[in-house]
């Protein structure tokens with residue numbers, strides 16, 4: 524689980540997550556969906572019409588395009604997850 528600081532760092536960086544990684548390891552994974560239409564591709568859950576076969580391209584979209592909007596969504600998600608954890612067995 525990434526922290527708010529990780530998210531801030533990601534958005535402040537020049538090149539995002541440079542190390543090769545799967546969707547599950549992506550800092551933006553809560554905002555990224557996967558579709559399998561003819562071939563597998565990724566899409567931005569916030570913008571819907573943004574899709575690409577490359578995970579890195581979607582991450583770049585999230586980081587560079589309307590970054591404040593994407594960042595807010597990501598932080599909102601992390602906070603919800605944290606609240607869930609705090610409540611224990613709910």
Ligand SMILES: [Zn+2]
Pocket residue numbers: 567568569570571573584585593
């Ligand atoms: Zn988007």
